[in-house]
Structures are given as C-alpha cells and as structure tokens.
Amino acid sequence: MLKINEVFYSIQGESSWVGHPTVFVRTTGCNLRCTYCDTKYSYYEGDFRETEQLMNQIRQHKTRYVCITGGEPLLQKAILPFMDQLVSQNYLVSLETSGSKSIESVNPNVKVILDVKTPDSGAAESFLFSNLKHINPLTEFKFVICSEKDFEWSEEFCRQHELFGKFTILYSPSYGEVSERWLAERILAKNSIARMQIQLHKKIWSPDARGV
DSSP states (O other): OEEEEEEEEEEOOSSTTTTSEEEEEEESOOSOOOTTOSOGGGTTOOEEEOHHHHHHHHHTSSOSEEEEESSOGGGSTTHHHHHHHHHHTTOEEEEEEOSSSOOTTSOTTSEEEEEEOOGGGTOTTOOOGGGGGSOOTTOEEEEEEOSHHHHHHHHHHHHHTTOTTTSEEEEEEOTTTSOHHHHHHHHHHTTOOOEEOOOHHHHHHSTTSTTO
C-alpha cells in the first residue's frame, strides 16, 4: 500500500532518458521544502493505493519507462518492493530522490536520479553523504542552479566527490531564477563537463507552446 499523489502518462522531460514516453508515479509527502518546488501539492494530497492497482494503471500504456517521483518517494518503505516488482517485469525504472534518504536498498537496476540540493534551494544540508557508497554506473546527479553561487557550489561538489567523468551530471536552470542561456554560458565559460538540461515537459505543455 502506497500513498500516491498522482499517476500520469507524459514525455520524460529530464535525465538521460529525456524524450521517452513515460508513466510517472508521484508519491505523497516530502521532508524538504525547497524554495523553487513546483509540486507543493504533493506534500499532503493523495490517497492510498494497492500496488496491483498501480501496476494495472501502468500496463494501460505501451511504454517500458516508469519514473517514481514525488515529493520524496523513499519516505515510504513500500516503494522499494514496488520498484523491485517493476524491474522484475522488465520496466525501465528511474527514481527521483533528493538524497536525503538512504538509497542503500534501492534495486541496483533502478536509475537513481540524486537531486542534490544547492544552497539557494534552502536545503543544502539535507544530502546524506553515505549515499555515495551506494551509487552505481546508472546513477545520475542533478543540480538545480539558481545563481552563480549555486553553480560554483555544484562544480565543487562534483570535483570533491570525483563525480565528473564517472557519472552523468545534470545542471538545470531554476525556472524563473536564471535563464537557460545564462546557464549555458556559465558551463562553457568554466569548461564544465556537466550536461545542461531544461525541463522539456514545461516547454511542451506550457500554455504558449506552439500546437497546445
């Protein structure tokens, strides 16, 4: 039994799996309150669902990609066997987590996206450094950049923990805080090897997007 905020089918807008049709399972509840959070409705809203009910919803769509997101999915222990079940049925599963909860028991075949919180998020002290013992080649690190300070902090974090060249490092401009061009220019000027990403889903579904 899991408390679920919503289940929906859309285009994956982030990570190295960007662009793939994906079923998103958003859990209810979060232990952080990031300044830029765009899913505050997931803090409390939701209802309890059996895992088989969720599986039936997922099977309605002809995709192998499933993204577990939140909130913070790892607040609910039942998410671990649910991800195991998805993997056993040959789904390609990604987990979006802040890294503030242990990933030790996450199925190694799940692509863990560690959304490391930067200073301007207001939650920079939340990262559980023991999680670095449990990362694998599938793991990706995401940093939402709100300012020059966030950019430099993220670069130092990756250097300090020797992440560059070993893992996919994703920098995202904080929506409404810094522009995509500004972040692109910072990456180039600093010779960073981080991969810039934008929230593709916001481009597709925004009211002013062509064809919507």
